[in-house]
Amino acid sequence: MDSRLKKCLSSGMTSVERPLPPRPPKGTRWGGRAKGTPNKVNQGIREAIQQAFDEAGGVDYLVNLAKTDPKTFVPLLAKIIPTELKTEGAGGLNIKINLGD
Numbered sequence: 001m002d003s004r005l006k007k008c009l010s011s012g013m014t015s016v017e018r019p020l021p022p023r024p025p026k027g028t029r030w031g032g033r034a035k036g037t038p039n040k041v042n043q044g045i046r047e048a049i050q051q052a053f054d055e056a057g058g059v060d061y062l063v064n065l066a067k068t069d070p071k072t073f074v075p076l077l078a079k080i081i082p083t084e085l086k087t088e089g090a091g092g093l094n095i096k097i098n099l100g101d
Helices: 003-010 040-056 059-068 070-080
Strands: none
Touching (some): 059 070
């Protein structure tokens, strides 16, 4: 047995107190995934969606979707348009999206 443990047990102590290890500075990451590493499940889903998109016709499929079903296509388009636009100058910003022929 360790001499410190023998000494503690003989004095009636039931546990040995040890100092805690020093804490890392606040905001320091320790453990877990590295920052920016994609979740494996999300990565798998993205790959499956990309494969389905390629097999459905890719860009040609989206062009056909825009023409035949704009109610489905417009929300897809809205997801890729920035929600905030910063403009400089006195004039306004005009955006025109033409989904027709």
